[in-house]
Amino acid sequence: MRLSTTSVCSRVSTADKDAGAPGSGAPDGLPDTLEGVRARIDAIDDAILGLLNQRAACALKVGVIKQATADPAAAPVFYRPEREAQILTRLQADNPGPLGGADVTRLFREIISCCLNLEQPLTIAYLGPPGTYTETAALTQFGRFASTRPVGTIDEVFRAVESDAVHYGVVPVENSTEGVVNHTLDCFMNSPLRVCAEIELPIHHAFMVSAGNKGEVISEIVSHAQSLAQCRGWLDAHYRGVPRTSVSSNAEAARLVADRTDAAAIAGEMAASRYGLKVLATRIEDETNNKTRFLVIGRQHVGPSGRDKTSILVSTRNEPGALYRVLEPFERHGISLTRIETRPVRGASWTYVFFIDFDGHESEPRIGSVLAEVRKVALEVRSLGSYPQAIVQ
Template sequence: MSLEELRRRVDELDDNIVELLAERLSIAEAIGREKAAGEVPPQDLGRERLVIEHVTGAAAARGMTADEVTELYRSIIKLARQRQARSVAFQGEAGAYSEQAAFQYFGSRAAVKACESLEGVFKEVESGTVQFGIIPMENSIEGSISRSYDLMLESSLMVSGELHLRVNHCLIGNPDATLDSIRRVYSHPQALGQCGHFLRQMGFELIPTYDTAGSVKLIKEKCIMDGAAIASERAAVIYGMKILARDIQDNPNNFTRFFAIGRKDAPPSGDDKTSLVFAVKHRPGALYEFLRILAEHKINLTKIESRPTRKKAWEYNFYLDFEGHRQDENFRAALPALEEHVLFIKILGSYPKAK
């Protein structure tokens, strides 16, 4: 075959590939509707792993290597997941880090709904107005977001996924502002705390608000010329504001951990985590016995912390994460023994580990 004939054959094959890809995405949309009807979490990493294994096996039968198809199919799977559009509630205004987390986890086609409070996110999901919520749980610098943990305890919703989002803070002012003209800085208390060194160095007055992006919106709408906000670069673009300084967080390894929440948790993927909350009986060694049982059943903890019960002074609940799924045999075998040492135990959900 001549060069022109070969190229013509490539064009024909590309037409076929595009046609098949369009059909695959159409099926992905149908799968998304079925998942939505059953309130199934959007990510099923176990199924995605089987797809990769299937195509790499098919590739090997045709003389291709796994590497030659794996990355391609990961992109196709990502594209297919984005076609399975979800409705998601988040706390904050457009441009908030929680909105960014929603798009990153659920895909760019997610229908997002802004809520003024974390309580609002839970109400939207519980009422069925949206399918899922995305909530911040802890920051690598400032620690846990206590209200999120309290709401998880109070709600019947479950954790279906987690996401680690890198946070890069910007100091944002009105278009005519300069760094020297700023006297006050507005933002969420977590963001103010994450930029403590920069803010102390500049000597700004700090004004806590309910949201990072909402702070940008505030100084714009009220024309606060001597005020700036700490928020994302995307928030500056959305509201047409000026970035006065970038990457002002104290630590470059600044991540926030988010939970995706819904009516169900996720099926086993083979690489999972489980979150739960419990309170031990008021007797010596009760917490030790609880942890000993986990160790005896080869259950590896990744986090444990205490939170006040908010019912009686100096009484605490314990929040715990471990590697594995609640359906795993070792946890199911451990559960009856664990229940002997607690006043209550509530599984918040099992979900694939964040990558």
């Protein structure tokens, strides 16, 4: 079905007439009767269906063109995070309401996910088990039409992508209250993978019990150590004295509690749904602005989106002023650093590498100039990738 804007408007107008609705007579331009409004909704739904199928046909055509024009020595790249970021940013800016910006982002993320699945079904590895915040981050970025695969450790996520067992991986890298995830940084030191995108996810903890538990008797509270720390105030106020047990993940806590009638778990609401738990309280975290940043890892070089971030790994000589000489070009060129972390090099005593994030794309001339200057004063500079800044969810 091919529908132009004119035909969409015509169909909606016809629905108004058929319903006997005055349409323009109402202050909001909508029919005055329930039947009239429902007829308008039906016509709009028909129009949306036609336009969605037109978009899907365009996505299929994009896939055909990519296959035909791809380098014979390399597989075509179907997932373009920079293009998705441009689409979502534009739609948020153009959105007149009453839908909120986050609602528009979620709706179109699923439309994009569905269309991309027609071009190339994607498989995404994430730090499991099912029900973790990392799974939520993966679905937030890739939508529910992507196939997700839980693995046991951050190392396994990297290995799954490196071995081409999956297309991309999602790993946590830092939390606004607990700090950096050092193991993710360590994995980058010995991996050829790059950062393709970032996800910032608001973290809201829920207090949950098994379906048969009314919450009257709680003899143990189970969760990840970070989550227990992030909810300490709420736990002290409501369950002071109840033993708290830390496990490998919030999702694992939910799984363990599912078969018990005397224990509770702290996890995300996705874990409650996944393991059939009953949520007794939501948003129990002490810090209301708690967020975790995740990275999408893969092999590709991502083009500029217009609002980007770059991550680099820098090793320096162990001497006074070494870090200053690395950072000075950024200050001189007016480039904002968003994060800097230090990690020791395994097997090399007193040798360190710096992980630096900054605004901009490595294809920009000024970023290229800064990196050239940094390479002159550092032992090694390795780009971990330029990628779109996280879209507000």
